[in-house]
Amino acid sequence: MKQLILSSALLALTAGGALAQDVVRMGTEGAYPPYNFINDAGEVDGYDRDVGDAVCEKAGLTCEWVTTDWDSIIPNLQSGNFDTIIAGMSITDERREVIDFTQNYLPPLASAYATMEPDTDLDSAVVAAQVGTIQASHVAESGATLLEFATPDEAVAAVRNGEADAVFADKDFLVPIVEESNGEFSWLGEDVALGGGLGIGLRKSDTELKAKLDEALTALKEDGTLNTMAKEWFGETAPQF
Numbered sequence: 001m002k003q004l005i006l007s008s009a010l011l012a013l014t015a016g017g018a019l020a021q022d023v024v025r026m027g028t029e030g031a032y033p034p035y036n037f038i039n040d041a042g043e044v045d046g047y048d049r050d051v052g053d054a055v056c057e058k059a060g061l062t063c064e065w066v067t068t069d070w071d072s073i074i075p076n077l078q079s080g081n082f083d084t085i086i087a088g089m090s091i092t093d094e095r096r097e098v099i100d101f102t103q104n105y106l107p108p109l110a111s112a113y114a115t116m117e118p119d120t121d122l123d124s125a126v127v128a129a130q131v132g133t134i135q136a137s138h139v140a141e142s143g144a145t146l147l148e149f150a151t152p153d154e155a156v157a158a159v160r161n162g163e164a165d166a167v168f169a170d171k172d173f174l175v176p177i178v179e180e181s182n183g184e185f186s187w188l189g190e191d192v193a194l195g196g197g198l199g200i201g202l203r204k205s206d207t208e209l210k211a212k213l214d215e216a217l218t219a220l221k222e223d224g225t226l227n228t229m230a231k232e233w234f235g236e237t238a239p240q241f
Protein backbone atom coordinates (compact mmCIF):
# COMPACT_ATOMS: atom_id res chain seq x y z
CA MET A 1 0.00 0.00 0.00
CA LYS A 2 1.13 3.59 0.09
CA GLN A 3 4.41 4.64 1.67
CA LEU A 4 6.53 7.71 2.38
CA ILE A 5 10.32 7.65 2.57
CA LEU A 6 11.79 10.57 4.47
CA SER A 7 15.23 11.69 5.55
CA SER A 8 16.42 10.40 8.90
CA ALA A 9 16.83 14.03 9.85
CA LEU A 10 13.15 14.00 10.76
CA LEU A 11 14.02 11.90 13.77
CA ALA A 12 14.91 15.14 15.50
CA LEU A 13 11.27 16.18 15.35
CA THR A 14 9.96 13.51 17.70
CA ALA A 15 7.20 14.48 20.09
CA GLY A 16 6.46 11.75 22.60
CA GLY A 17 3.95 11.21 25.35
CA ALA A 18 0.82 10.31 23.37
CA LEU A 19 -0.68 8.43 26.30
CA ALA A 20 -0.22 11.43 28.56
CA GLN A 21 -3.01 13.07 26.57
CA ASP A 22 -6.71 12.53 27.09
CA VAL A 23 -7.19 11.79 23.37
CA VAL A 24 -5.08 9.79 20.92
CA ARG A 25 -5.23 11.47 17.53
CA MET A 26 -5.39 9.11 14.56
CA GLY A 27 -3.89 10.63 11.41
CA THR A 28 -5.11 9.57 7.97
CA GLU A 29 -5.30 10.90 4.43
CA GLY A 30 -9.03 10.61 3.77
CA ALA A 31 -8.51 10.28 0.00
CA TYR A 32 -7.68 6.65 -0.71
CA PRO A 33 -10.80 4.46 -0.87
CA PRO A 34 -11.50 1.82 0.26
CA TYR A 35 -8.76 2.28 2.86
CA ASN A 36 -9.77 5.79 3.91
CA PHE A 37 -12.03 8.47 2.46
CA ILE A 38 -14.48 11.18 3.48
CA ASN A 39 -18.09 9.97 3.29
CA ASP A 40 -21.22 11.96 2.44
CA ALA A 41 -21.56 12.99 6.08
CA GLY A 42 -18.11 14.58 5.97
CA GLU A 43 -16.58 11.92 8.22
CA VAL A 44 -13.54 9.69 7.82
CA ASP A 45 -14.67 6.28 6.57
CA GLY A 46 -13.16 3.10 5.18
CA TYR A 47 -11.21 0.07 6.32
CA ASP A 48 -8.67 2.17 8.21
CA ARG A 49 -11.45 3.93 10.13
CA ASP A 50 -13.12 0.67 11.13
CA VAL A 51 -9.84 -0.87 12.24
CA GLY A 52 -8.76 2.25 14.11
CA ASP A 53 -12.05 2.52 15.98
CA ALA A 54 -11.94 -1.17 16.91
CA VAL A 55 -8.35 -0.90 18.12
CA CYS A 56 -9.14 2.15 20.25
CA GLU A 57 -12.16 0.45 21.81
CA LYS A 58 -10.23 -2.74 22.53
CA ALA A 59 -7.33 -0.77 24.03
CA GLY A 60 -9.63 1.43 26.12
CA LEU A 61 -8.42 4.60 24.38
CA THR A 62 -10.35 7.72 23.44
CA CYS A 63 -9.43 8.51 19.84
CA GLU A 64 -10.21 11.21 17.31
CA TRP A 65 -9.48 11.36 13.59
CA VAL A 66 -7.33 13.94 11.86
CA THR A 67 -6.81 14.25 8.09
CA THR A 68 -3.76 15.55 6.27
CA ASP A 69 -2.15 15.40 2.84
CA TRP A 70 -0.25 12.19 2.15
CA ASP A 71 3.07 13.87 1.43
CA SER A 72 3.08 15.56 4.85
CA ILE A 73 1.70 12.69 6.92
CA ILE A 74 4.99 11.52 8.46
CA PRO A 75 6.27 15.05 9.21
CA ASN A 76 2.95 15.82 10.90
CA LEU A 77 3.27 12.70 13.05
CA GLN A 78 6.83 13.61 13.99
CA SER A 79 5.93 17.19 14.87
CA GLY A 80 3.07 16.08 17.14
CA ASN A 81 0.06 17.12 15.07
CA PHE A 82 -1.33 13.63 15.65
CA ASP A 83 -0.19 10.47 17.43
CA THR A 84 -0.61 7.66 14.91
CA ILE A 85 -0.76 7.12 11.17
CA ILE A 86 -3.45 4.74 10.00
CA ALA A 87 -3.69 5.51 6.32
CA GLY A 88 -3.18 2.42 4.21
CA MET A 89 0.55 2.73 4.91
CA SER A 90 2.68 -0.31 4.21
CA ILE A 91 5.43 -1.33 6.60
CA THR A 92 8.81 -0.87 4.92
CA ASP A 93 12.43 -0.90 6.08
CA GLU A 94 12.88 2.67 4.79
CA ARG A 95 10.02 3.93 6.90
CA ARG A 96 11.25 2.07 9.96
CA GLU A 97 14.34 4.27 9.86
CA VAL A 98 12.10 7.25 10.67
CA ILE A 99 9.05 5.96 12.58
CA ASP A 100 7.90 2.80 14.32
CA PHE A 101 5.04 0.48 13.37
CA THR A 102 2.64 -1.83 15.11
CA GLN A 103 2.21 -5.34 13.82
CA ASN A 104 0.30 -5.32 10.55
CA TYR A 105 -3.48 -4.96 10.53
CA LEU A 106 -3.81 -6.24 6.96
CA PRO A 107 -1.48 -8.71 5.22
CA PRO A 108 0.30 -7.52 2.05
CA LEU A 109 -2.09 -6.80 -0.81
CA ALA A 110 -1.42 -6.80 -4.53
CA SER A 111 -0.39 -3.72 -6.49
CA ALA A 112 -1.32 -3.55 -10.16
CA TYR A 113 -0.86 -1.63 -13.40
CA ALA A 114 -3.85 -0.20 -15.28
CA THR A 115 -3.67 1.29 -18.76
CA MET A 116 -5.72 2.58 -21.68
CA GLU A 117 -3.29 0.98 -24.13
CA PRO A 118 -3.21 -2.83 -23.64
CA ASP A 119 -0.11 -3.19 -25.85
CA THR A 120 2.00 -0.96 -23.60
CA ASP A 121 5.50 -2.30 -22.92
CA LEU A 122 6.15 -1.83 -19.19
CA ASP A 123 9.91 -1.88 -19.72
CA SER A 124 9.77 1.37 -21.69
CA ALA A 125 6.50 2.84 -20.39
CA VAL A 126 5.88 6.10 -18.59
CA VAL A 127 4.14 5.02 -15.38
CA ALA A 128 2.21 7.30 -13.00
CA ALA A 129 2.16 6.67 -9.24
CA GLN A 130 1.44 8.61 -6.08
CA VAL A 131 4.50 10.33 -4.66
CA GLY A 132 6.21 8.66 -1.72
CA THR A 133 4.57 5.26 -2.17
CA ILE A 134 6.09 1.82 -2.43
CA GLN A 135 4.52 1.71 -5.88
CA ALA A 136 6.52 4.78 -6.92
CA SER A 137 9.70 3.20 -5.55
CA HIS A 138 8.99 -0.02 -7.43
CA VAL A 139 8.49 1.81 -10.73
CA ALA A 140 11.69 3.80 -10.21
CA GLU A 141 13.63 0.57 -9.71
CA SER A 142 11.96 -1.22 -12.64
CA GLY A 143 13.54 0.79 -15.44
CA ALA A 144 10.27 2.40 -16.51
CA THR A 145 9.94 6.19 -16.47
CA LEU A 146 8.23 7.34 -13.27
CA LEU A 147 5.83 10.29 -13.07
CA GLU A 148 4.84 11.10 -9.47
CA PHE A 149 1.66 12.89 -8.42
CA ALA A 150 0.40 14.22 -5.10
CA THR A 151 -2.75 12.06 -5.12
CA PRO A 152 -3.71 8.70 -6.64
CA ASP A 153 -6.56 10.34 -8.56
CA GLU A 154 -4.05 12.63 -10.26
CA ALA A 155 -2.00 9.58 -11.24
CA VAL A 156 -5.06 8.04 -12.87
CA ALA A 157 -5.86 11.34 -14.60
CA ALA A 158 -2.34 11.36 -16.08
CA VAL A 159 -3.20 8.20 -17.99
CA ARG A 160 -6.51 9.62 -19.17
CA ASN A 161 -4.89 12.78 -20.53
CA GLY A 162 -1.96 11.00 -22.17
CA GLU A 163 0.82 12.08 -19.80
CA ALA A 164 1.46 8.49 -18.75
CA ASP A 165 1.04 5.07 -20.36
CA ALA A 166 -0.09 3.32 -17.17
CA VAL A 167 -0.82 3.90 -13.50
CA PHE A 168 0.58 1.68 -10.73
CA ALA A 169 -1.24 1.56 -7.39
CA ASP A 170 -2.88 -0.74 -4.88
CA LYS A 171 -5.10 -3.04 -6.89
CA ASP A 172 -8.04 -2.51 -4.55
CA PHE A 173 -7.90 1.20 -5.31
CA LEU A 174 -7.80 0.56 -9.07
CA VAL A 175 -10.51 -2.15 -9.25
CA PRO A 176 -13.52 0.21 -9.36
CA ILE A 177 -11.71 2.49 -11.81
CA VAL A 178 -11.08 -0.38 -14.22
CA GLU A 179 -14.47 -2.03 -13.75
CA GLU A 180 -16.46 1.19 -14.15
CA SER A 181 -14.50 2.51 -17.15
CA ASN A 182 -16.59 0.67 -19.77
CA GLY A 183 -13.48 -0.89 -21.23
CA GLU A 184 -11.46 2.32 -21.24
CA PHE A 185 -8.99 0.91 -18.69
CA SER A 186 -7.60 -2.62 -18.56
CA TRP A 187 -5.03 -4.45 -16.45
CA LEU A 188 -1.44 -4.59 -17.65
CA GLY A 189 1.05 -7.27 -16.69
CA GLU A 190 1.00 -9.30 -13.48
CA ASP A 191 0.02 -8.21 -9.98
CA VAL A 192 2.95 -7.32 -7.73
CA ALA A 193 3.16 -8.00 -3.97
CA LEU A 194 4.95 -5.18 -2.12
CA GLY A 195 5.65 -4.27 1.50
CA GLY A 196 4.97 -6.01 4.78
CA GLY A 197 1.27 -5.28 5.05
CA LEU A 198 -0.45 -2.27 6.56
CA GLY A 199 0.72 -1.04 9.95
CA ILE A 200 -0.15 1.78 12.33
CA GLY A 201 2.72 4.26 12.34
CA LEU A 202 3.94 5.87 15.57
CA ARG A 203 6.77 8.01 16.82
CA LYS A 204 9.66 5.85 18.05
CA SER A 205 9.31 7.45 21.48
CA ASP A 206 5.72 6.26 21.98
CA THR A 207 6.58 2.77 23.17
CA GLU A 208 3.71 2.55 25.68
CA LEU A 209 1.14 3.46 23.03
CA LYS A 210 2.66 0.96 20.59
CA ALA A 211 2.38 -1.82 23.19
CA LYS A 212 -1.30 -1.01 23.80
CA LEU A 213 -2.09 -0.96 20.08
CA ASP A 214 -0.22 -4.21 19.45
CA GLU A 215 -2.09 -5.91 22.27
CA ALA A 216 -5.40 -4.74 20.81
CA LEU A 217 -4.46 -5.86 17.29
CA THR A 218 -3.49 -9.30 18.58
CA ALA A 219 -6.91 -9.64 20.22
CA LEU A 220 -8.70 -8.48 17.05
CA LYS A 221 -6.81 -11.05 15.02
CA GLU A 222 -7.54 -13.84 17.47
CA ASP A 223 -11.29 -13.14 17.64
CA GLY A 224 -11.63 -12.82 13.85
CA THR A 225 -12.60 -9.15 13.81
CA LEU A 226 -9.87 -8.08 11.37
CA ASN A 227 -10.69 -10.93 8.98
CA THR A 228 -14.36 -9.94 9.00
CA MET A 229 -13.54 -6.29 8.34
CA ALA A 230 -11.18 -7.19 5.51
CA LYS A 231 -13.92 -9.21 3.78
CA GLU A 232 -16.41 -6.38 4.23
CA TRP A 233 -14.12 -3.86 2.53
CA PHE A 234 -12.15 -6.00 0.08
CA GLY A 235 -14.45 -8.93 -0.68
CA GLU A 236 -14.29 -12.66 -0.07
CA THR A 237 -10.80 -12.91 -1.60
CA ALA A 238 -9.31 -10.52 0.97
CA PRO A 239 -6.15 -11.87 2.65
CA GLN A 240 -6.80 -13.33 6.06
CA PHE A 241 -4.82 -13.74 9.28
